Amino acid sequence: MIKSHINNLQSKGFRITSARSAIINLLESTPHPITANSIHKLLKKVGTDVNITTVYREIEFLLSQKIINKIQLFDTELHYEMADRTHHHHIVCTDCKAIEDLKIDSEKDLLDEVCSDTRYKISTHSLTFYGVCPACK
């Protein structure tokens, strides 16, 4: 049986506050990366009206626990998504701003190529495509 993030945190001695569980639930039910601001607004809608500072601190905490990942897209705000999604990338519609997940079949070859070309010890990579989605075309 797989332990939930909440159970895991609890067993590590962290407190389960309404902000904490609400943010985890929100990110778990959001199928694309979202910003701190969106998290704040969406929590408010659901009745969990915490301070934006708390949202930022909780994001920092969840990052440190490797429960979520930070993502840079083309604008200035950082986005976040659950870390336990299987590895994928993103495609952003420059028109309607939709963000979709993307799986790349040829990814392993790509990584091998870069590893042998650069001699870097690569820890992570990000690949984002920008374009106009079928609906906006």
Added chain:
Amino acid sequence: MIKSHINNLQSKGFRITSARSAIINLLESTPHPITANSIHKLLKKVGTDVNITTVYREIEFLLSQKIINKIQLFDTELHYEMADRTHHHHIVCTDCKAIEDLKIDSEKDLLDEVCSDTRYKISTHSLTFYGVCPACK
């Protein structure tokens, strides 16, 4: 004979100020993307002590003229590089913060895969690898 950016701008009726030519020269001689702040500091070193506002406004101008490109890396500052470099990506050392250019042979296959998978009209994409460079390993 290929016209320089300076000549091109001049023939379009834009003025060639010391800030403008210094920033173009700096970016042309810098083999990796740099931030507005770095541009500001480096200009100062060379004796072109312009206001940071001017740097930002010049960046905006050079972007609008498609002379430079804007690049998002993992941190909060935007980076800029000359747009006429042949298409490439970046690899960032998470230790010494060095940024290197990267060419990917299998890139066309990747693009074809994403195009046919998503039906997006893809305009651009960014691919960045993060890791530890050979010197820092």
Added chain:
DNA sequence: GTATTAATGCAACTTACTTGCATTATAATC
């Protein structure tokens, strides 16, 4: 129920970047 301390809210701060406006300086024309 009490005690401990993690988590929170608020206000003030920082950083990256932008805007308004008065001034300066490039370059076209005389």
Added chain:
DNA sequence: GATTATAATGCAAGTAAGTTGCATTAATAC
């Protein structure tokens, strides 16, 4: 070379995203 139009600039103030200090609140252990 002087005059002129206006692009470019500097300064100060503003914004937006994110951070920090500190006093207060509340989750959990006992």
